[in-house]
Amino acid sequence: MNARFSYAWGALLSLTLLGGCQSTSSAIDSAAAHPKLESLQALSKKPPVTRTLDIQSWKTAEGARVMFVEANELPMYDLRLTFAAGSSQDGNTPGIATMTNGMLNEGIAGMDTTAIAIGFENLGANFSNGAYRDMAVASLRTLSDPAKSGPALDLFTRVVGQPTFPAAPLERIRNQLLTAIEYKKQDPGAQAGDALMKQLYGNHPYAHPSTGTVESLKSITPAHLRAFHQRAYAAGNVVIALTGNLTRPQAEAIAAKVSKSLPKGPALPSVAKPLPPKAGITHIEFPSQQTHLILAEQGIDRRDPDYAALYLGNQILGGGGFGTRLMTEVREKRGLTYGVYSGFTPMQVAGPFTISLQTRAEMSQNTLGLVQDIIRQYLKEGPTQKELDDAKREVSGSFPLSTASNSAIVAQLGMIGFYDLPLNFLDTFMKQTQTVTADQVREAMAKHLDPEAFVIVTAGPTVAQQPLPAPVERGNTPPPGVPEH
Template sequence: MKTEQRRLGLLGLILSSALALGACANLSDSTLTGDAAKLQSLAALDGKAPTRRTLDIQTWQTAQGAKVLFVEAHELPMFDLRLTFAAGSSQDGGVPGLATLTNAMLNEGVPGKDVGAIAAGFEGLGAEFGNGAYRDMAVASLRSLSAQEQRKPALALFAEVLGRPTFPADSLARIKNQLLAGFEFQKQNPGKLASLELFERLYGQHPYAHPSDGTAQTIPAITRQQLQAFHARAYAAGNAVIALVGDLSRSEAEAIANQVSAALPQGPALAKIAQPQAPKPGISHIEYPSNQTHLMIAQLGIDRRDPDYAALYLGNQIFGGGGFGTRLMSEVREKRGLTYGVYSGFSAMQARGPFMINLQTRAELSEGTLALVKQLLADYLHDGPTQQELDNAKRELAGSFPLSTASNAAIVGQLASMGFYDLPLSYLDDFMRDVQSLSTEQVKAAMAKHLDPEALVVVTAGPTVAQKELPPPTDRPAELPSAVPH
């Protein structure tokens, strides 16, 4: 299951899985029955591989400046709507947590309705509202039946939530307390502590450096007036991408996009995030009393529009992105029993996101494991993948890729990312074509161009203990780590 999630999460739309709304109990693609579910439900395929859906993507711009991407899908009597704003924590402007708080407060109150009335309104219509804020973006989503009697009131409520949030004081206090409680909980999670320090070291003064949720020092001081000002500029129509998929005609889709766009504050797109400076490489350690040591190994990777994206995606799948069978999993877990799981990945964003390797291992083997992982990376960059590894990765991707358009929810996520990162409408087909045409030398060259084993930023979190030599590789490792990673 974890392997599948990683495949889908990195299919070229890194953030799609993180932003997915999930299934609504009464509107789930996979739970509808009868003729309406035949083309949408994976269960209805009866074990057969899903077929690749050809998407007819229509695009236009609203009068207020929002970019719209739309796919008609009449198999189900429903639609999915997702608005993506350049309103993530990279736009916090020196107030860490501002973007997260603003997004979390959208559905806490509108004129005449409190959070309970808003929730009851969506629930009574059989509709689902979703929202979230991340480093690059903030999102708000609606899933509803497409019949007028449900669609019209659901859209009206959605437009109010996005365009007229009141940011009530009691809700603001409650959400601040939830965030502060989360910060206290993080102190008990060495992996989270390592991640926080890693981003600080990777990004320094860049907007990606601070955590999206803010900090215990910044959250208490954020005011309602700051939320209102952030909403006015970051949730402006010109800063929005509208993705729409479902049982709608073009004219109905245009009406929905116009209604939502007109309800937003009016204003332009925010400036793009600047590229970060290369960080100073080296190792830092967080002392933590545990049996396991967390190892996080990273360097700056690529932005989302880098022309080497397909080659790096495929190269990483072979090295550490595809679960069992990767170089990392084979050498670190299967042959030596040093960890339950080890993974690598590029998180390509508006500016250069991180390339990261992370794992847990027994504390007394942590230094040897770190040296092994660094050597495996250096060897891979020097030698590149074998032809068999490349062929296997291409075949695996060809088999799993149809899942990226197997449901309306999956498609709306693809459209949102294509619009947000200014990818061509032919992106999905281009990506598969590019991947399948890659040679071992092209993958090797791309990986070596973007990664440097001497430029790694490493953060470890665990106890300081006497170190032991690593066991030699074998087909039957003596033992696995004493605890499942968390």
């Protein structure tokens, strides 16, 4: 990310100063005539430019929470419904949340899946949906012209609020999910991921795969889907996010129409907090040249007050690509992997913190030991001031992208509403990341992570192990000579 950012800015700066094909002399004259031109070093010292969102929120008569931001730059609007209808609500039927969401646009009264797709296309509208562990979403993008938006919203509310769950598409989607489960048998990374969640969460709803199991998928009927839809896609269980070329009265009318189209019912109970897992290593034997390594702990929920400090701390450890502690030590200095990444996934309750990589099978155990040593040192010492300053600059440079488009804004609104965050969450997060100290980052990381408490899953062959190569410091590698012939 840093490399692409630097390259893009370097190219832009060259074009700005050279005017495409100006001579260097004329470029200097041009710069002298335009004192507003500034160096990147000067720009990096300025406070980050952020877009403050005027978020308005209310509830519909049926109990749906609405989040709205007026944005009149484009003649369209985005609508996103976020239901507490992810796989954590599957109960005793793993996969039912995923299958219900996937069936929404497969049939409504008088229209099959092809007719629904053509209906949206003819209106210049776009429908999308998806299901995850915490939530299920359904989204509409449409032109704000009433001649287009009215019929598009009518079709959207029928698709989300009144799906018929026809039998033939159900069999097709069931077979797709069963095929995906079968394919996992050939994917050691997928097997390791599923095993990790089971080890990390035990009997908690986060433990089972969102796609379900072979046994549960085969048992699901249209009646099961209708029952799940009736309770999980209820008006009291949804956040309605809206942004675009709309006034407040227009947004209220749209939200009211959506809310009335949904089944009546309250919000579903939140999932319980998970029990702490038992640390240890689980190995999955798999015939391959590489071994997958995944280390994890239960991390934080989405409302944790340490979120900003942890976000920065993880960017330095392994979340920021090249230049992170893990990437530098494991890839750049020793060439043990193409990539190693870490990340917190905050959820309704403590979501996972994971570190993942692939490495040569014969070096997997020592690579795992190296990663553990890096974690221990980082949690003990924390980041350097330079690492923290660099991470702050990266966050301030990339953060404006989180509200740079209507689709980005509506996703943020859905997240804020679903996790019941303050309306000024984005502004507060940005300020916190720019004021946090190195000691605060160290304390937050050490508070939420224990280097001896990781649940570890490896997937690969059992082979004799080799010692790791000696680290090569960056910048000390001699240039390659003339190749011999």
